[in-house]
Amino acid sequence: EAQVTQNPRYLITVTGKKLTVTCSQNMNHEYMSWYRQDPGLGLRQIYYSMNVEVTDKGDVPEGYKVSRKEKRNFPLILESPSPNQTSLYFCASSFPGAATDTQYFGPGTRLTVL
Amino acid sequence: SQQGEEDPQALSIQEGENATMNCSYKTSINNLQWYRQNSGRGLVHLILIRSNEREKHSGRLRVTLDTSKKSSSLLITASRAADTASYFCATDAGNQFYFGTGTSLTVIP
Numbered sequence: 001e002a003q004v005t006q007n008p009r010y011l012i013t014v015t016g017k018k019l020t021v022t023c024s025q026n027m028n029h030e031y032m033s034w035y036r037q038d039p040g041l042g043l044r045q046i047y048y049s050m051n052v053e054v055t056d057k058g059d060v061p062e063g064y065k066v067s068r069k070e071k072r073n074f075p076l077i078l079e080s081p082s083p084n085q086t087s088l089y090f091c092a093s094s095f096p097g098a099a100t101d102t103q104y105f106g107p108g109t110r111l112t113v114l
Numbered sequence: 115s116q117q118g119e120e121d122p123q124a125l126s127i128q129e130g131e132n133a134t135m136n137c138s139y140k141t142s143i144n145n146l147q148w149y150r151q152n153s154g155r156g157l158v159h160l161i162l163i164r165s166n167e168r169e170k171h172s173g174r175l176r177v178t179l180d181t182s183k184k185s186s187s188l189l190i191t192a193s194r195a196a197d198t199a200s201y202f203c204a205t206d207a208g209n210q211f212y213f214g215t216g217t218s219l220t221v222i223p
Contacts (some may be wrong), residue, residue, distance in 0.1 A: 004156075033211065042202060043157075043213035050209060058210055090156060102147065103204075103211070105156035 002027045004106035006091050012112045013081055021076045021109050023091030031094040032074040033058070033103070034066065036087040043090065049074055081113040118203055118214035126220040133190040135217040137203030138183075146179055147204045148188050151216070157202065160188075195223045 004025045013019055025032065033048040035058075045058030049068040063085055065077040074093075078085060088110050092103040118139035127133050137146070145164050149157040163170045163179045163186070170177045176189040190197055200216045 031209075035213070040215065042215040043204075045211055048209060048211075056209065059212070088154065092157075101145075102159045102162060103149075103157075105149075105158070107156045108154065110154075 002104070004091055004093055004104050006089075006106040006109050008109060009107065010110050012114065014114050015082055016080050019078050019081060019111075021078075021089060021091075021111070023074045023076065023106060024072050025074075025091075025093040025104070026072065027093060027095075027104065028071065029093035029095060029104070030071070031103075032068065033092045033094075034064070034074070034076045035090045035092065036060065036085075037090065037108075038087050046076070046089075081111075083113050085111065086113045087111060118205055118212060120201070120203060120214040120217040122217060123215070124218045124220075126222065127193055129193060129195055129221055129223050131193055133193050133197070133219055133221070135188050135201055135219070137186045137188070137214050139186075139203070139205045139212070139214075140184065141205070141207050143181070143205045143207065145206055146177075146186050148175075148177060148186075149202045149204060149213075151200045151202065153199075160201075190219075193219075193221045195221050197221045 007022045030051045034046040035043040037043045044060045047066040049055045091106040121136045147162045148160045151157045161172045174191045179186045202216045203214045
């Protein structure tokens with residue numbers, strides 16, 4: 001089954017404790033992206049990747065890191081989480097070579113930073 | 115920010131009625147897409163309209179695009195209770211995506 005998976009689905013952590021949210025897709029998509037969703041603000045793009053070893057900042061990259069060492073995986077790293085990073089996070093991927101085409105979304109990761 | 119906005123923020127209709135929601139954006143685009151989200155779950159793609167298209171249909175969905183006004187509308191005809199969800203428009207600028215703030219649609223059985 002074609003899908004985007006994220007882990008964990010729920011995470012409660014404390015300020016400053018490094019964490020990684022994994023994202024994996026099995027559709028051979030080149031384009032992958034991370035978003036955060038906050039009430040009243042919609043979805044905002046954090047980082048995106050056009051292909052392996054190619055990553056770029058989105059609208060709200062501060063406090064986040066990403067890596068793209070393999071085509072299928074695109075982890076989101078919070079080196080020192082803060083309470084303002086409490087949010088619902090989504091990973092998404094798009095068809096090969098079509099950055100502006102349909103995006104397939106993962107189920108989301110709800111993060112709470114205390 | 116280049117984020118778009120949907121209007122209205124919330125919409126409540128009776129089953130069988132049509133639902134119309136609008137999206138405005140700020141910059142030139144390649145495509146505009148509409149997505150649906152059920153209560154905190156992942157977004158699901160509904161329809162894509164390219165910048166050189168003015169109208170597109172898919173089942174009960176009809177999308178229009180007016181690039182001169184930088185706006186789009188999504189019409190859902192003969193709504194069903196299962197259409198209850200939040201709807202987002204998304205535009206692209208280069209390789210980045212910008213989502214609107216969403217319209218929350220409630221369809222009352």
